[in-house]
Amino acid sequence: METVLTSRTKQLAIGPDHPFCIIGERINPTGRKRLAELLAAGDFSVALEDAVAQVAAGAHALDLNAGVPLADEAALLRELVLRVQDAVDIPLCLDSSVVEALEAALAVCEGKPLVNSVTAEAARLERILPLVAAHGAAVIGVVTDEQGIPATAAGRLANARRIIEAAADHGIPPEDVVIDPLAMAVATDPAAPRVTLETIRLVTEELGANTSLGASNVSFGLPERGAVSAAFLTMAITAGLTAAIMNPLASETITAVRASELLTGKDEYAMRWITASRAAAHG
Amino acid sequence: METVLTSRTKQLAIGPDHPFCIIGERINPTGRKRLAELLAAGDFSVALEDAVAQVAAGAHALDLNAGVPLADEAALLRELVLRVQDAVDIPLCLDSSVVEALEAALAVCEGKPLVNSVTAEAARLERILPLVAAHGAAVIGVVTDEQGIPATAAGRLANARRIIEAAADHGIPPEDVVIDPLAMAVATDPAAPRVTLETIRLVTEELGANTSLGASNVSFGLPERGAVSAAFLTMAITAGLTAAIMNPLASETITAVRASELLTGKDEYAMRWITASRAAAHG
Numbered sequence: 001m002e003t004v005l006t007s008r009t010k011q012l013a014i015g016p017d018h019p020f021c022i023i024g025e026r027i028n029p030t031g032r033k034r035l036a037e038l039l040a041a042g043d044f045s046v047a048l049e050d051a052v053a054q055v056a057a058g059a060h061a062l063d064l065n066a067g068v069p070l071a072d073e074a075a076l077l078r079e080l081v082l083r084v085q086d087a088v089d090i091p092l093c094l095d096s097s098v099v100e101a102l103e104a105a106l107a108v109c110e111g112k113p114l115v116n117s118v119t120a121e122a123a124r125l126e127r128i129l130p131l132v133a134a135h136g137a138a139v140i141g142v143v144t145d146e147q148g149i150p151a152t153a154a155g156r157l158a159n160a161r162r163i164i165e166a167a168a169d170h171g172i173p174p175e176d177v178v179i180d181p182l183a184m185a186v187a188t189d190p191a192a193p194r195v196t197l198e199t200i201r202l203v204t205e206e207l208g209a210n211t212s213l214g215a216s217n218v219s220f221g222l223p224e225r226g227a228v229s230a231a232f233l234t235m236a237i238t239a240g241l242t243a244a245i246m247n248p249l250a251s252e253t254i255t256a257v258r259a260s261e262l263l264t265g266k267d268e269y270a271m272r273w274i275t276a277s278r279a280a281a282h283g
Numbered sequence: 284m285e286t287v288l289t290s291r292t293k294q295l296a297i298g299p300d301h302p303f304c305i306i307g308e309r310i311n312p313t314g315r316k317r318l319a320e321l322l323a324a325g326d327f328s329v330a331l332e333d334a335v336a337q338v339a340a341g342a343h344a345l346d347l348n349a350g351v352p353l354a355d356e357a358a359l360l361r362e363l364v365l366r367v368q369d370a371v372d373i374p375l376c377l378d379s380s381v382v383e384a385l386e387a388a389l390a391v392c393e394g395k396p397l398v399n400s401v402t403a404e405a406a407r408l409e410r411i412l413p414l415v416a417a418h419g420a421a422v423i424g425v426v427t428d429e430q431g432i433p434a435t436a437a438g439r440l441a442n443a444r445r446i447i448e449a450a451a452d453h454g455i456p457p458e459d460v461v462i463d464p465l466a467m468a469v470a471t472d473p474a475a476p477r478v479t480l481e482t483i484r485l486v487t488e489e490l491g492a493n494t495s496l497g498a499s500n501v502s503f504g505l506p507e508r509g510a511v512s513a514a515f516l517t518m519a520i521t522a523g524l525t526a527a528i529m530n531p532l533a534s535e536t537i538t539a540v541r542a543s544e545l546l547t548g549k550d551e552y553a554m555r556w557i558t559a560s561r562a563a564a565h566g
Contacts, residue, residue, distance in 0.1 A: 186545060186546060186553065187553050193546040194548060197521075222556060222557070223556075223557060224556075227539070227542050228556075230542070231539055231542035231546055232542075232546055234517040235517060235543075255510045256514055256517075259510050259513070260514050260518075262469060263469060263476040263501070263511070263514055263518060264476070264477065265473045267473075270505055273506075273507075277506040277507050278506070281506075
């Protein structure tokens with residue numbers, strides 16, 4: 001299955017027969033105090049620097065989050081979309097838990113973005129899917145439901161199926177739903193990564209859907225987080241993961257993605273590996 | 284299944300319920316000109332430095348190879364075993380394709396070593412298994428046969444089964460046969476890593492046997508070999524690999540092993556990860 005996103009002039013295909021899709025995570029004020037302050041003050045300079053830097057580092061799409069406490073998130077996300085799509089020509093991932101913010105962002109976003117996100121909760125499905133359908137967007141379906149995060153891969157698969165079916169009821173084709181299997185911190189739950197990997201495998205095999213996750217959650221609370229995220233991404237790509245919201249400026253994780261593509265046969269004769277290695281040596 | 288090796292006073296268990304087993308690869312003159320020259324001249328100083336350094340870096344066992352061209356390999360490997368087991372007290376992996384060298388090394392090796400290796404070729408099985416049995420050693424069974432390296436995982440599994448059955452005929456229990464699924468260079472065969480990973484899965488699930496591989500072959504001919512080996516080891520450990528002959532001094536690969544153990548639930552609550560990370564920060 002192939003999820004196609006577009007920007008003003010560019011097209012991006014996500015799927016098992018395409019390069020692993022790197023969605024830049026940096027434009028997100030959570031835990032970034034200075035970015036939060038600047039965005040709240042209407043200063044987009046750092047956000048735009050982040051956009052350009054992530055594209056230069058190999059991001060295929062950019063996640064945009066404007067969740068600054070006390071700010072008008074709808075107005076801010078709308079403005080962020082307008083600024084970023086004028087600065088870089090790659091597809092966007094509109095990231096908010098506030099429906100009005102998604103609505104405002106979709107209204108001005110050029111091309112076909114990825115809406116981040118809907119869950120399997122009935123109330124969320126009913127609010128967000130009509131928006132996604134009306135704008136011809138794609139959507140990330142996070143496998144949580146009214147009871148929270150299912151402890152088992154089977155439970156997460158059931159929620160993924162529920163989201164894809166609800167999307168179909170709204171006229172959204174299955175290829176436009178990218179499933180987030182949820183990666184939780186291994187420091188607090190030693191079994192968490194295995195449940196996530198099994199969910200990726202099940203969603204890939206049983207539903208044929210594309211998957212995307214936030215690669216940095218798994219290492220939360222640990223030292224040397226980059227190395228944990230790198231190994232986890234390697235495992236997830238082997239299990240079938242097709243995209244991740246991650247930091248393309250973190251060389252350890254980017255290198256792991258490239259090595260994983262090489263070892264899973266997505267980089268025949270190591271052309272991309274060798275090219276990237278040369279670029280790094282001369283960069 | 285649990286493969287137990289011993290040194291003079293220490294015991295090492297290899298298996299899915301034990302820490303991933305790191306067999307230090309450094310004491311091998313192949314591609315190390317200076318080491319080859321020193322060994323040929325009867326100078327074991329660098330070999331012993333390598334032994335101590337690898338143990339300090341976390342090796343659980345040491346591979347010893349004395350394959351110096353034109354040298355008397357049997358005499359050299361015998362002497363190497365004597366010197367190394369006086370210097371460090373961890374199990375040894377006696378590495379030679381020359382039967383007489385294995386015989387000479389086994390004669391002086393204290394404890395229960397791992398013989399590296401036998402293949403599924405009838406002539407090799409008939410020569411090497413009696414030696415292994417007579418010394419109560421364990422053995423690495425490489426999945427090649429008279430026709431070479433099987434292209435498919437099913438073919439490699441069949442050879443693994445053949446080796447384990449032949450070992451049983453010689454009174455060697457199945458837990459004392461560690462299967463090498465063979466890792467070939469991805470640069471020349473893009474499908475090679477996937478066949479190896481599938482072989483690990485099949486050998487683990489169908490035979491319950493432990494597996495060990497040479498982790499550096501896969502990156503042969505490529506730049507940034509450490510990153511490729513690290514990602515491959517991560518995938519192999521996820522597939523069930525229980526040991527590798529590798530360089531414990533290469534921090535990139537060692538970090539990948541530790542992260543993989545953490546993510547596959549072999550390092551509950553990240554105790555080893557955090558300890559190793561602190562040691563690295565202060566080391």
